Amino acid sequence: MRGIDITVERGEVFGLLGPNGAGKTTTVEILDGYRTRTGGEVSVLGEDPAERSLALRRRIGIVLQSGGIYSHITPREALRHWASFYPHPRDVEEVLDLAGLQEKADERSRRLSGGQLRRLDFALALVGDPELIFLDEPTTGFDPEARRAAWATVRSLRALGKTILLTTHYLEEAQALADRVAIVKDGRVLAIGPPRELMAHPPGGAAHYRIAYRDGDGELIERETDDPTTLLHELTAEALAGGRRLEELSVGRPTLEDVYLELTADADADAPAAPREGESRREASRA
Amino acid sequence: MPETSIGTVEGPGLPAFGRLRHPLALTWRQYRLERRMFWRNPSAAFFNFALPLLFLAGAGAALSGNQHQLDRLVPMIAGMSVMSTTFTALAYNIVFLRERGVLKRIRGTPLPTISYFGGVAANAVTNTVLQIAIIVLAGRAFFGIGWPLHWGALVVFVVVGVVCFAALGVAFAHAIPNFESTAAYVNAVFLPVVAISFYVFDSSSAPGFVRTIAEALPLKPLIDGLSGAMVALPSAAQAGAGLGSHLDALAVIALWGAFGLYFAVRGFSWEASRT
Numbered sequence A: 001m002r003g004i005d006i007t008v009e010r011g012e013v014f015g016l017l018g019p020n021g022a023g024k025t026t027t028v029e030i031l032d033g034y035r036t037r038t039g040g041e042v043s044v045l046g047e048d049p050a051e052r053s054l055a056l057r058r059r060i061g062i063v064l065q066s067g068g069i070y071s072h073i074t075p076r077e078a079l080r081h082w083a084s085f086y087p088h089p090r091d092v093e094e095v096l097d098l099a100g101l102q103e104k105a106d107e108r109s110r111r112l113s114g115g116q117l118r119r120l121d122f123a124l125a126l127v128g129d130p131e132l133i134f135l136d137e138p139t140t141g142f143d144p145e146a147r148r149a150a151w152a153t154v155r156s157l158r159a160l161g162k163t164i165l166l167t168t169h170y171l172e173e174a175q176a177l178a179d180r181v182a183i184v185k186d187g188r189v190l191a192i193g194p195p196r197e198l199m200a201h202p203p204g205g206a207a208h209y210r211i212a213y214r215d216g217d218g219e220l221i222e223r224e225t226d227d228p229t230t231l232l233h234e235l236t237a238e239a240l241a242g243g244r245r246l247e248e249l250s251v252g253r254p255t256l257e258d259v260y261l262e263l264t265a266d267a268d269a270d271a272p273a274a275p276r277e278g279e280s281r282r283e284a285s286r287a
Numbered sequence B: 001m002p003e004t005s006i007g008t009v010e011g012p013g014l015p016a017f018g019r020l021r022h023p024l025a026l027t028w029r030q031y032r033l034e035r036r037m038f039w040r041n042p043s044a045a046f047f048n049f050a051l052p053l054l055f056l057a058g059a060g061a062a063l064s065g066n067q068h069q070l071d072r073l074v075p076m077i078a079g080m081s082v083m084s085t086t087f088t089a090l091a092y093n094i095v096f097l098r099e100r101g102v103l104k105r106i107r108g109t110p111l112p113t114i115s116y117f118g119g120v121a122a123n124a125v126t127n128t129v130l131q132i133a134i135i136v137l138a139g140r141a142f143f144g145i146g147w148p149l150h151w152g153a154l155v156v157f158v159v160v161g162v163v164c165f166a167a168l169g170v171a172f173a174h175a176i177p178n179f180e181s182t183a184a185y186v187n188a189v190f191l192p193v194v195a196i197s198f199y200v201f202d203s204s205s206a207p208g209f210v211r212t213i214a215e216a217l218p219l220k221p222l223i224d225g226l227s228g229a230m231v232a233l234p235s236a237a238q239a240g241a242g243l244g245s246h247l248d249a250l251a252v253i254a255l256w257g258a259f260g261l262y263f264a265v266r267g268f269s270w271e272a273s274r275t
Helices: A024-031 A075-083 A092-098 A114-126 A144-159 A171-177 A195-200 A228-242 A256-269 B023-040 B042-062 B067-100 B102-107 B113-143 B151-173 B179-202 B208-216 B219-230 B244-266
Strands: A006-008 A013-017 A041-044 A060-063 A132-136 A163-168 A180-185 A188-193 A209-214 A220-225 A247-252 A281-284
Touching: A006 A013, A013 A024, A013 A171, A024 A041, A024 A132, A024 A163, A060 A114, A075 A092, A075 A114, A075 B023, A092 A114, A114 A132, A114 A144, A144 A163, A144 A171, A163 A171, A171 A256, A180 A195, A180 A256, A188 A195, A188 A256, A195 A256, A209 A228, A220 A228, B023 B042, B023 B113, B042 B067, B042 B113, B067 B102, B067 B113, B067 B151, B067 B179, B067 B219, B113 B151, B151 B179, B151 B219, B151 B244, B179 B208, B179 B219, B208 B219, B219 B244
Parallel strands: A006 A281, A013 A163, A013 A180, A041 A281, A060 A132, A132 A163
Antiparallel strands: A180 A188, A209 A220, A209 A247
């Protein structure tokens, strides 16, 4: 970690986006109290997570990347047990419904599929009715349907006013869920902002509109521009004057993926330069 | 839809009005969960109960008629049971839960550490008590061994033995790198300790240095203590002794217990190492 300076507002879904090994899990594990930081300031709901106070743990929910469960426990039993740790737990049956586990509620966990276990992870993190939820790669290994279901759960949590810190390496996930994202690589923040804004105004002027069409020979032409209006006008004017058609004409907006790929590629290029040591400050959900 | 009744009346399924969770109440809940998980795992139940009993039955049948030998056998099996229900069971459990990420998940919840370990330890103690009770009853029913002579001494030795071997089991779990090698690690300790302790306890002709090693390990002193508490032995050294004549044995076990507790707490690791 070189220095990540983030403030997550109450009630927002914040996405930490980056390739494997970027420092996402390290950041989350410092925030949820699993690791102690080597420097900088961290405040989670007004407390220092390194102190691991019971009061703070009652207010957060954690979905780990690698959290196991007893082989012989059923989801309903696990949720009841977990609920007993918290002062104001949610109703266990309601959480089973929310996680889509009602049908498997009395099945031993060793007989659950990977996706069902992941849903149990979700359910266990939610049953204490936390204010702040850490989701570390919550949908890795999900099929598209399960992913959509998980997204719906995250959205419903957001609607309940929960604050969510999400890490993911799926760009569409960050784009679909996060109010704001931070793109991290090698322990640094490369860009931060709402996905829409990052796409509209990419940091460093990267990522352009992309206009594609087939020319008279049937060859696919792709052109990038910051000013699609002008380029499109020129192209169509030329085509009209020449009596040609622009087959398969399309205008592509820069996606988060474009921004991400350009930024992380740039970061690779200047990786040896300017290693920023020292000040690193992370904050989550300032009260 | 089948409803398994596992919650209590105040179970979390009912509306909650800011219930304050006392660590003792959470210890009790954790204990009940550990009990339920224990009985659902047939192989663990087998190792804990069936194995020492089979041992007792086999050796008992072989020694049938020789009351002197049977009197020595029962405390040996009892001592071994204390070690297997605590040291072996806890080392297995802790490594399994650590490698599977269960410990890490629990650490992220507001379950107090003391409640978690309280529940885990109480579970091990329950198994030990059940085991000793079965051995006492089986010894009386099948091998003509009377009720323990010194109940107080029996309780003291079982309690101190449980604390000692439970702490050593948790401490030893740190040394085991992954679940696949647990059996090898545990048996590399368990089997030699049992063998040397049984040999020295049973044979008066054991070489001096072997005797010294066995006396310095915690199992032989525990068997001495249990023997004094459970049965009347004719030999002068071990005759009808309650607590008083086994204070040195108690001291050895307590020292191992202190050593185990120190390393159990100090090096405890909640997650699998990242390799």
